[in-house]
Amino acid sequence: MSPQEQASDRPRDLADWPTQSLRGHKLDGHRYTSKEFAEQEWEYMWTRIxxxxxxxxxxxxxxxxxxxxxxxxxxxxxxxxxxxxxxxxxxxxxxxxxxxxxxxxxxxxxxxxxxxxxxxxxxxxxxxxxxxxxxxxxxxxxxxxxxxxxxxxxxxxxxxMNPDCVSLREFLGPVWDEWEAYGIEKWKRYVAKTTMVPVNWKVVLDNFNESYHVNTVHRPKGDDVEKLRIHSGVDTRYKTTRFDMANEGHGRMIMLGGYAGPAIDKEGAIGEPLASILTEWELDPADFSSRGEATREALQAARRKLGPDKGYDYFENLNDSQLTDAYHYTLFPNFAVSLWVDGFHFLRARPHPTDPEQCLFDNWWYAPDPEGVSSPVRTTAGLVERGAAVDHEEFEAGTQTMGLTIDQDMSIFPGQQLSMRSRGYRGSYLGGQETRVSRLHELIDDYIEGKRS
Ligand code: FES
Ligand SMILES: [Fe+2]
The missing domain is CATH 2.102.10.10 (Rieske [2Fe-2S] iron-sulphur domain)
Structure with a gap:
């Protein structure tokens, strides 16, 4: 049994995704720089999905x-x-x-x-x-x-673009049922930012297909290693994270969330945003100053009890884990979503028309808007006033923020892209928690070779 399979605290009532056997891919630089490869992706993948x-x-x-x-x-x-x-x-x-x-x-x-x-x-x-x-x-x-x-x-x-395509439901596979439970069609847009970044689209998607980088790229300044296990209330350890891959090519990663955990200061104060979240759900942060690991279950119970009265009618469709945990989906090939109990964080990379070393990068956020809830919406780009009409902003990379976390990811991308042209890069060496990266590339090759359509 793998370490992630041993994790005791994880949702059990979502359908299991199948086990995949992978060929094991070494990702060479050519895939990120070659016009010829990009042309094959266009002809055999982008136009067929x-x-x-x-x-x-x-x-x-x-x-x-x-x-x-x-x-x-x-x-x-x-x-x-x-x-x-x-x-x-x-x-x-x-x-x-x-x-x-x-x-x-x-x-x-x-x-x-x-x-x-x-x-x-x-x-x-x-x-x-x-x-x-x-x-x-x-x-x-x-x-x-x-x-x-x-x-x-x-x-x-x-x-x-394929006139003979399968239905969308067939393409989405298990993602369809899991997302349907939230009623996302009623959610409103609270962030919509697009920028061109100087990297191949797969650099972006590779990043969102693993969380191995989190404790490095998103490391809060000054925090010790123990604190880093909890990032934004989420336990980022791979041993407690569940990784899944659907037959249809999509990925799912579930991280336990809603923790104050060690992110409590010496005086026992619980940090933001969790302190405000607890208060919103009628829990007193002070009650958890010496037991940060207890906030997850307390939040689940509070949301279960109070959610419907607050207008979160879809909570009854969700299991306890979905009330606090981070559900990260990657839809093949270019779409990544962090689905929170009250947020749909949408990241997408679209290929450049001619240059394989550029792509359009979108960072959007949708959130439910229950009647009677007036608290601002927490997004990756900060707090946004509820009900605000959010315009789509397009800008040159670096001239505006995408929000701290995404800016941190973007700061890494160009350095990796440059090395894809280096004679010194021998191809990737991937860990188990990067398996979904490997699978993305394996599936691209399958499309190109006509094994999938
Ligand atoms: S009317 Fe459209 S190209 Fe002539
Ligand atoms: Fe990241």
């Missing part, structure tokens, strides 16, 4: 649309009259002009900026200048915008 791209509640009315870029493609998502959403390539079928350049808007018709062809929200062509001048006949009724399979789940719009 489900990608989370939009948010339903940003398109509430027919004609509302969002545009999102992934690699060389720009994809339009448009709310339809029947309430559904359709996705199209942002490409005019006349001579290929992009129909929109903005991120979102509302239209009666998309009017192409080149020759004014007018496309309806359902992708049909409504108007063409000089329609009688086309030797092959009036294109209206003949041409449509190129549609892409799309589905919605957890309030997000997912698209798949």
């Amino acid at each position: 489900w990608l989370l791209l939009g948010r339903e509640d940003e398109m509430p009315n027919p004609g509302d649309w969002q545009q999102e870029e992934v690699g060389r493609e720009s994809i339009l998502m448009v709310r339809q009259k029947d309430g559904g959403i359709k996705a199209f390539y942002n490409v005019c079928q006349h001579r290929g002009q992009r129909l929109v350049t903005e991120k979102k808007g509302h239209i009666a018709r998309f009017i192409c900026p080149y020759h004014s062809w007018a496309w309806n929200p359902d992708g049909s062509l409504d108007f063409v200048q000089d329609a009688d001048d086309f030797p092959d006949g009036n294109p209206c009724g003949k041409l449509v915008l190129e549609e892409i399979p799309s589905e919605t789940f957890a309030g997000f719009v997912w698209v798949n």
Whole structure:
């Protein structure tokens, strides 16, 4: 039995994820720098998988649309009259002009900026200048915008450039049921930051597929090693952490959380944010000054008892562990989520259109908004006023903060990317707690080699 399997305190009523046997990958620098490799990823992976791209509640009315870029493609998502959403390539079928350049808007018709062809929200062509001048006949009724399979789940719009794709539910596997319990479709956005970072997208995802770096990169200044075991209330030791990998390619890591643990100062005061969290749930931090390990269960009991009355109706769908612990999911290939009892921290890396040594990095946070709860929302970018309308911010890396933890991760990325070109780098040497890193690369190779589609 592995150390993580011996962990006694872990959720038992979530479905077990299967055991995987891996080939064991050595990650060489070529994978992070080569245009040829990036091209293979595009051709055989990016264009054949489900990608989370939009948010339903940003398109509430027919004609509302969002545009999102992934690699060389720009994809339009448009709310339809029947309430559904359709996705199209942002490409005019006349001579290929992009129909929109903005991120979102509302239209009666998309009017192409080149020759004014007018496309309806359902992708049909409504108007063409000089329609009688086309030797092959009036294109209206003949041409449509190129549609892409799309589905919605957890309030997000997912698209798949493969017309013969499996259903989103099939792709998400066990993640679907686990996320469904939270009602994330009702949660509101409290952070939305995007920046271009000078690294291959896999540098970002490798990082979020392991927690081995936490005690180094996120080490609080001045703290001793014992304190480091608890970071933001979470026990980061690999021996108490549960690591899982789904057949569909997704990863799950569960860390026990809600601890004051050793993060109590010499006077017995419990540090933030846990002290405020305890108070919010009608617990007195002073009661735990000599027993920091007891806060986890106390918080679980308080949330179980008080949650429904406070408007957290979905708590009844969750087990005790989910009321305090850190559930980290990595969705193959490019999407990482820390799912807290009251927060959905969404990290995504999107490939650059042409340069394998750059990627778009998104850091978003969604949180429930129960009626009657007025306390600010705790996010990775600090406290945000509840109910605040949060705009999507795009900026150059380093010109704004992403929030302390993510800034710390980002400070590491470029140094690693530079070494991917070094003659001195012989490839990775991975630990057991980095198995999900290895699997990410193994699956990419499987897609490229046609073993998965
Ligand atoms: S390219 Fe769109 S109308 Fe000509
Ligand atoms: Fe990190």
